[in-house]
Amino acid sequence: MAFYNKIIKKSIWVFHVSASPCNNCDIEILDLITPGYDIERFGIKLVGSVRHADVLLVTGIVSHKIAPRIKQLYEQAPKPVFVVGIGTCTVGGATFKQSYNKAGASLDKIIPVNAFIPGCPPKPEAMIDGIVKLLGTLK
Amino acid sequence: MFLKYLFYLLIFPGFLFASVFGMIVGWVDRKVSARVQFRVGPPFFQNFYDIFKLWGKEVILVKNSPYFIFLIAPIIAFASVLITSTLVGTAFFFNLSIGGDLIFIIYLMMIYSVALILGASSTGNIYSSIGAGREMKLLLSDELAFILVILVPIIQAGYKIDLTQILIYQQANGMIIGSASGIIAFIVGIICLQAKMAMQPFDIAHAETEIIDGVLIEYSGTLLAFWKLSHFIMYVFLPMLLVILFWGGISFASVGSIIAGVLKYLLIVVLMILIKNTNPRIRIDTAISFFWKYASPLALVAVILAIFGV
Numbered sequence: 001m002a003f004y005n006k007i008i009k010k011s012i013w014v015f016h017v018s019a020s021p022c023n024n025c026d027i028e029i030l031d032l033i034t035p036g037y038d039i040e041r042f043g044i045k046l047v048g049s050v051r052h053a054d055v056l057l058v059t060g061i062v063s064h065k066i067a068p069r070i071k072q073l074y075e076q077a078p079k080p081v082f083v084v085g086i087g088t089c090t091v092g093g094a095t096f097k098q099s100y101n102k103a104g105a106s107l108d109k110i111i112p113v114n115a116f117i118p119g120c121p122p123k124p125e126a127m128i129d130g131i132v133k134l135l136g137t138l139k
Numbered sequence: 140m141f142l143k144y145l146f147y148l149l150i151f152p153g154f155l156f157a158s159v160f161g162m163i164v165g166w167v168d169r170k171v172s173a174r175v176q177f178r179v180g181p182p183f184f185q186n187f188y189d190i191f192k193l194w195g196k197e198v199i200l201v202k203n204s205p206y207f208i209f210l211i212a213p214i215i216a217f218a219s220v221l222i223t224s225t226l227v228g229t230a231f232f233f234n235l236s237i238g239g240d241l242i243f244i245i246y247l248m249m250i251y252s253v254a255l256i257l258g259a260s261s262t263g264n265i266y267s268s269i270g271a272g273r274e275m276k277l278l279l280s281d282e283l284a285f286i287l288v289i290l291v292p293i294i295q296a297g298y299k300i301d302l303t304q305i306l307i308y309q310q311a312n313g314m315i316i317g318s319a320s321g322i323i324a325f326i327v328g329i330i331c332l333q334a335k336m337a338m339q340p341f342d343i344a345h346a347e348t349e350i351i352d353g354v355l356i357e358y359s360g361t362l363l364a365f366w367k368l369s370h371f372i373m374y375v376f377l378p379m380l381l382v383i384l385f386w387g388g389i390s391f392a393s394v395g396s397i398i399a400g401v402l403k404y405l406l407i408v409v410l411m412i413l414i415k416n417t418n419p420r421i422r423i424d425t426a427i428s429f430f431w432k433y434a435s436p437l438a439l440v441a442v443i444l445a446i447f448g449v
């Protein structure tokens with residue numbers, strides 16, 4: 001298993017789940033694949049189908065409408081899969097803290113979360129740092 | 140004798156060589172694409188990591204779908220691609236071929252597409268069925284042009300359908316690409332390869348940003364690894380096939396000729412990668428009309444020229 005973990009660290013395919021954000025975090029995630037940051041250097045690739053995903057990047061407060069779908073997406077992903085909450089929204093709600101439409105206080109009340117990367121929105125450097133730290137915990 | 144064939148199939152031009160070399164060429168593809176877009180690109184072993192990781196992931200079967208077809212399709216596709224690469228590889232490296240192997244190759248490449256269509260349509264996913272439909276239309280449009288392209292060397296070599304016979308003809312009479320019909324067929328051939336490999340502008344069945352990897356959307360884990368590996372192996376034998384058919388293959392007489400052979404192969408690969416990076420994806424109807432209105436008639440002209448010996 002240790003050897004497999006060593007390899008999976010070098011080949012991370014991320015799937016981007018947009019769970020009612022203000023769309024700012026999504027734009028910052030797309031920044032990651034532009035030439036300026038180029039996360040393909042680390043073997044990180046953005047995939048379109050959740051069946052190919054290793055990491056789910058979730059952005060936004062999870063509203064009542066999207067909560068069942070997030071659970072469904074998590075179940076559809078082939079294991080082992082990691083979940084990373086991007087932005088302060090997933091931690092505490094940021095701008096939408098007092099919204100009537102929040103399904104849970106934070107994302108980890110809905111699906112298991114491996115790491116949070118707070119910031120409103122977090123810088124691409126912070127996201128790379130967060131993902132690298134998450135992979136560092138793999139033994 | 141039997142051991143020798145097993146060696147061909149599993150080790151040298153077959154499974155081991157084709158997969159390892161295919162993943163390296165796949166890396167060249169990703170690296171050149173990255174450089175074209177002013178990026179750094181992935182590390183050398185990236186495709187090896189990807190395939191290894193996919194082997195260890197969970198395989199998810201779709202509820203209420205014919206599991207058997209879903210499971211068997213990637214294996215059929217992988218087997219047919221593997222046999223094709225062995226056939227082309229033995230002709231390329233050892234000058235060996237079974238009788239009539241060009242016909243066999245055309246059939247096996249069609250089986251790959253048919254397996255892709257079956258696997259994709261067995262899932263019942265909407266995007267997957269759109270992808271399957273597009274793959275079928277693409278097969279219908281590029282197959283005619285591809286067969287006409289292959290006909291040109293066959294006619295020039297005096298109606299021989301063995302790869303080795305075509306190589307022998309080229310050793311005696313110069314390369315087929317030197318003739319007028321040869322160069323036309325070669326150009327159409329590269330376009331057909333682009334469609335067979337599902338590279339831009341013909342990645343209509345996959346269309347990552349539009350129908351989310353279409354045909355492969357429901358595949359995960361080991362089965363996806365089979366699909367990816369088949370795709371990498373196609374990087375190996377399709378340019379090799381063009382080198383054999385039009386460019387006189389490779390000769391191991393001296394170091395210079397070996398380098399020349401490798402350069403021919405690399406030139407075709409880099410040309411395909413550059414076409415991929417400079418052309419956006421086209422619609423399926425544009426692809427069909429392109430192949431039926433322009434590429435196939437052009438290939439037909441090449442065949443007629445070849446019959447008249449030009």
Ligand code: SF4
Binds near residue numbers: 025059061090096121
């Ligand atoms: S964390 Fe801030 S930037 Fe990100 S989605 Fe929430 S409000 Fe928008």
